[in-house]
Amino acid sequence: MQAGAQLGALPPDSGKANGLVSLPPLPPPPPSAFREGPSLGLGRSVSLAYAAEKEKATAHQARAWKVWLVAGDCFLIGLAPVLVHMSKVDGKFPFHPVSINLLVEVAKTLFAATVLGLYGTGRTGPPMYRSVRAFMGSARHNRLLAVPAALYTVNNSLKFAMQLFFKPTTAKMLGNLKILVIAVLMKAVMQRTFNVFQWEALVLLVAGITVNQLNYCTADAKEDVIVPAAALCTLGSVTVPSLASVYNEFALKKHMDTSVHEQNFFLYFFGIVFNLLGVFAVMAMSRLSWAAVFRGHSRVTMLLVVNNALQGILSSFFFKYADTILKKYSSTVATIFTGLMSAALFGHTLTLNFLIGVSIVFISMHQFFSQGGVKGEKAPERPKGHSSDGEGADCGAT
Secondary structure, eight states: OHHHHHHHHSOTTHHHHTTOOOOOOOOOOOOHHHHSSSTTSHHHHHHHHHHHHHHHHHHHHHHHHHHHHHHHHHHHHHHHHHHHHHHOBTTBOSSOHHHHHHHHHHHHHHHHHHHHHHHOOSOSSSOTTSOHHHHHHHHHHTGGGHHHHHHHHHHHHHHHHHHHHSOHHHHHHHHTTHHHHHHHHHHHHSOOOOOHHHHHHHHHHHHHHHHHHGGGGSGGGGGSOOOHHHHHHHHHHHHHHHHHHHHHHHHHHHTTTSOHHHHHHHHHHHHHHHHHHHHHHHHHHHTOOHHHHTOSOOHHHHHHHHHHHHHHHHHHHHHHHSOHHHHHHHHHHHHHHHHHHHHHHHOOOOOHHHHHHHHHHHHHHHHHHHSBOTTSOBSSOOOTTOOOHHHHHHHHHO
16 A cells, blocks of 8 residues: 555656556546446447337327327317207207306316225325315315316306307307417416417417408308407406416426326315305305206206316316417317317308318417427427426426
């Protein structure tokens, strides 16, 4: 040890003078790919190859999951206006809309409770159904979800009001205006970024909706009622659900480690509370009994309840694991299905304006997602270690 220490302390030429042989400098360490594994350095390469294949498989599964989400969302959203229209008798609903909203929240809560009972919350400690204290603790943890639950309660009533003034296809196209409001809210609240091409795509979407609305100038304009009440319903149906969607995504992603099934349960539980308040308010103002509020249901209305419940469940997965913009863009695809079903079942005419408008909407979708990712990212890849603006916004939201 002393000799080694003296050797390390000697100058470069003093070794020969003292009769010692100086050692050559050590070679630089080999690359990391050759430091691990066998002498040929193949172990690391093979492991990287397996990791690359695993990443490809995971990415493929994620894309397939999003495709199924979009397909199911398009089918359910496209079918909803048709079911609402079929449930009307002589242009009016034989049931009270607040009863449908309450039944939907009850169905979603039962579904979420069943899933929680089967799979649990994924956290340590006693389940929340074991004691009131555990339940209240989980409720406080998910208290932010009460805000979108209240907004969704208001929006559910507006959706039925829209059907009283507009055809199903028109109501669906007007609802697409929510994308613009959502983009502005996400930029202001969640600090999301969109490039110039994506903003142009959103303007194209507005153009497509405007082209479809030109049918007011045709002979079919009398089928849609344009009154101040309809304008107020349109304004509310665009702003209220947009704010609800953005805040719902914020609340869900704020606790990414929390089970989405637990979050869904409390979102729907809060929905039951607010819808019950709505039922009691209707009973007090209209002097109706509990039985009168739930009178007039049929098989079509029960299908409507199931449809709306499934829509709500899918929406939570969109907000938790995907993006609100993707969710609303998938809703535009449902316009084609709604138009075809309306034409087949109710004899509504698919005008040239509608066909051109839908074409512009699809061009808008292609431009938005081809010029940037779901998170608003630029198309070129970024260097490793740097997150995109959209991802950074999500991290900030969490």
